[in-house]
Amino acid sequence: QKEVEQDPGPLSVPEGAIVSLNCTYSNSAFQYFMWYRQYSRKGPELLMYTYSSGNKEDGRFTAQVDKSSKYISLFIRDSQPSDSATYLCAMSGSSASKIIFGSGTRLSIRP
Amino acid sequence: NAGVTQTPKFQVLKTGQSMTLQCAQDMNHNSMYWYRQDPGMGLRLIYYSASEGTTDKGEVPNGYNVSRLNKREFSLRLESAAPSQTSVYFCASSEVAEEAFFGQGTRLTVV
DSSP states (O other): OOOOOOOOOOOEEEOOOEEEEEEEOOTTOOOOOEEEEOOOOOOOEEEEEESSSSEEETTEEEEEEETTEEEEEEESOOOGGGGGGGEEEEEEEEESSSSOOOOOOOEEOOO | OOOOEEESEEEETTTTTTTEEEEEEESSSSSEEEEEEETTTTEEEEEESSSSTTEEEESSOTTTTEEESSSSBBBEEEEOOGGGGGGEEEEEEEESSSOOOEOEEEEEEEE
């Protein structure tokens, strides 16, 4: 079983919709939870991160972590065509340890 | 402002050939990582280095070796390339796990 599971999609929604992306994990030692965005033929870029449980909001993006369920989510409000990309969740046990990624969800926003 | 630089960007190898992928970062980060990305598989950790002089295996280390030459450079070596190693390889560096910076990737084809 992989440590981090993510639905690969693809996911296609109309412009302006709310998007929900999710990951589950099995390693209870994970403390840092990140979301990366990757455009075609580019390296991933950090979108936002959360430490331990709770919510974090940054503009149209909200990250949620539920450690009791080992489940994390990324919500995108008022989705734009420019949000079309692959979104990867990532996790780490400490600030200096290895980073494990999910398989990524390919998202397409239709104008 | 180079960030993480990978060379080469593209490479075609014949089965059994060897090669070294180079990675250098100019952000004075302690941690460096090598990932491979295959369709539907996300980023899988090959090796990582938490600091100069240390390296640890990741999820898929077989067939690869690494060298942390100094704080800036982290190289990945394929001793005897196999078609299963056809992939896009990404190097990353971080000071803290919650924010890793990626290079632009190396597209490797083994025929």
